[in-house]
Amino acid sequence: MQPEVSKELLLRARQTGRYMREAHKPRSSVPLYEMGTAGHLQRKEWEAGWDQRDYEMKLGVAA
Numbered sequence: 001m002q003p004e005v006s007k008e009l010l011l012r013a014r015q016t017g018r019y020m021r022e023a024h025k026p027r028s029s030v031p032l033y034e035m036g037t038a039g040h041l042q043r044k045e046w047e048a049g050w051d052q053r054d055y056e057m058k059l060g061v062a063a
Contacts, residue, residue: 005038013042017049021057 013033020029030046033039 013045014049017046021053
């Protein structure tokens with residue numbers, strides 16, 4: 001049985017990744033969150049947010 005991860009929690013992780021990119025933190029600074037599937041999903045969302053903001057910054061898109 002996989003743990004339940006709320007959409008709000010995943011959205012928060014994605015937004016945090018975006019903020020970290022804007023603060024010029026490296027992608028490798030992804031937080032560990034928690035062990036297991038739930039933590040893995042949060043880390044992936046964080047990385048997706050970081051990558052999305054990185055792409056926008058390279059295109060010159062404002063936040």
